[in-house]
Amino acid sequence: MGHSTIQGMFLGSHNHGGFLYIRATFQCLRRLPLPPPPFLFGLLLHRMETPWAKVFPIRVMLRLGAEFRYYPCPLVGIRGREPVYQQIGHTIMNLLSDFRNFTYVIPSVRGMVIHMEERQSSILLPRNRLSQVERALDDSDDHVLALAASFSTTADSHLVCVQGESGDASTGSNHYHTQAINIQNKPRKVTGASFVVFNGALKASSKLTAKSSIVEDGLMVQVLPDTLANLRTSLRNGEDFVIPCGPVTPVTPTVQQPSNEGDGTPAAPSQPVPDEVVVIKWVDDDKNFNIGVKSPIDGMALDGIPSIRVHNGTNYMGDTKFIRWTEVFLVQCAEAPGGRNETMDVSRISESIAHAVCLALHPYLDLLWSHALTLIAVRATLGPDSEGYEAGCGGSKLPPIYMNGLDNQLVGVLHRVEARPRDGNLVLELLFHLMEL
Known part of the structure; x- marks a missing residue:
């Protein structure tokens, strides 16, 4: 989720x-x-909600859903409405994010979801987000680890954080409480959460293995x-981890168990069942991006294919x-000669291809514009002993006049x-x- 802020009067109000x-x-989305x-x-x-949009946007999204009774949130903005959050007040996010200067926020792991079910909570981490988890570990305190989650499309309900109203004597606007929002007419089986905090301050004297709470x-x-x-350690190694929650099971003298039927061996002692289990599990790669994007060359679906935006690209005028x-x-990223993907090589190859394409098409800018060829794609293929490319726009290949120019500039670069x-x-x-200029 992203956001943008606006200063001053907007849409007839200073509150927007x-x-x-x-x-x-x-x-x-029909009609x-x-x-x-x-x-x-x-x-x-x-305007009162913009700090949350900067620090923890999923909280605002779900709170708007609860306000307008639409899961997970409405798609229509309401002008002139009251804010769903007032002054920040007393919230755990004050400890995890900087609301004054916005110098740090709770670290997020893209694609991570938290599912709460009966007697089990699961933190599901995509395998291709290990680097984000490592960065969060490096930036976190040794005694506390906090991670922000993504919205889960698998869960049928989600926790919502509601700020008390100023006239409420029991809570007041400085305090927050928990509600839940769910898909209409669907039973609640899996409830999503927006963040998890692992706190290593539990004392052995508490007689608890761990304690989980909302x-x-x-x-x-x-x-x-x-x-x-x-x-x-397990997170750094990309390994699953299980945390049983509940009282510590007292050590009792070993008692000979009755033998298993027929084989004469003692039966395994029964294991105590924890009150609840928190499971940290690595799952399949997160590919929930570029959804619905199609190649301008031939309409090939690019769903889940990673891409890199070029924010400071050169303009060929x-x-x-x-x-x-x-x-x-x-x-498609094949292994480099060294046996691993070389990101720097991919970057340099992309830059050299882009330079050649822009030089090839530069003489035809007005002609391209007159034929509405304004979004052009070039797909380059490099093999161990071969190379090639395709170019197109609007689902069709470029006309020969442009392909000849690309041949002159691009074939040599690929070779x-x-x-x-x-x-x-x-x-x-x-x-x-x-x-257009």
């Missing part, structure tokens, strides 16, 4: 503070005039210091138009690439936008 950008999940994917919806924010819209797991140290490289899709994959092919698809 910006937008929270979300992707539709369970909302109905809505929608652009081609990918697209986002912008939820109009009250705090606001998240999960607090209090563990012994040794347990937290073991958890941190014409008299009235210019062309810019804006994105590269890593369609001169020395860092070839050891096995398989490296396939990169680059996007170029043609724009």
Whole structure:
């Protein structure tokens, strides 16, 4: 989720503070005039809600859903409404994020979800987000580890954090409490949470192995210091971890168990059942991105294919138009000669391809514009002993006049690439936008 803030008067009010950008999940999209994917919806924010949009946007999204009774949130902004949050007040997020200068926030792991079921809570971590987990471990205190989760489309309900109203004598606006929002007419089996905090301050004198509790819209797991140290090690190694919660089972003298029927061996002693179990589990890669995106060359679906946005691309200027490289899709990444993916080589190869394409198309900017060829893609394939490319726009290949120019510039660049994959092919698809000055 992203956001943008606006200063001063906007849409007829000083209370409108910006937008929270979300992707539709369970909302109905029928009869809505929608652009081609990918697209986002912008939820109009009250100025009092913008700190939460900067620090912990999922909290605002779900709170708006609870306010308007729409799961997980409405797609329509309401002008002139009251804010769902007032002054920050007393919240656990004060300990995990900087609301004054926004110098740090609770670390988030993209694609991580938290599922709470009867007697079990599961923290599901995508395997391709190990680097984000390692970064969170490096930046966290030795005694506390906090992670923000993503919205789960698997859960049928979700915790919501509600701030007390100023006139409420029992809570007041300085305090928060927990509610739940769920899909209408669907039984609640799996409830999502927005964050988890592992606190290693549990004392051995408490006679507990661990303790799990709901705090606001998240999960607090209090563990012994040794347990937290073991958890941190397992997370760095990408290993699963299980935390049983409940009283410590007293050590009792060993009693000979009755033998198993027929084989004469003693039966295994029964294991105590914990009150609750917190499971940290690594799951399949997170591929919930570039959903609905199709290649301009041939309409190939690019769902779940990683891409890199080029924010400081060079503009190749014409008299009235210019062309810019804006994105590269890593369609297929084979192993480099050294036996591992070389990110720097992919970056250099992409830059050299982009430079050649822009030089080739630069003389034809006005002609491309006149034929509405404004979003162009080039898919380059590099194998151990071969190379090739395709180019297109709007689902069709580019006309021969442009392909001849690309041949003159691009074939030589691809042929001169020395860092070839050891096995398989490296396939990169680059996007170029043609724009008017």
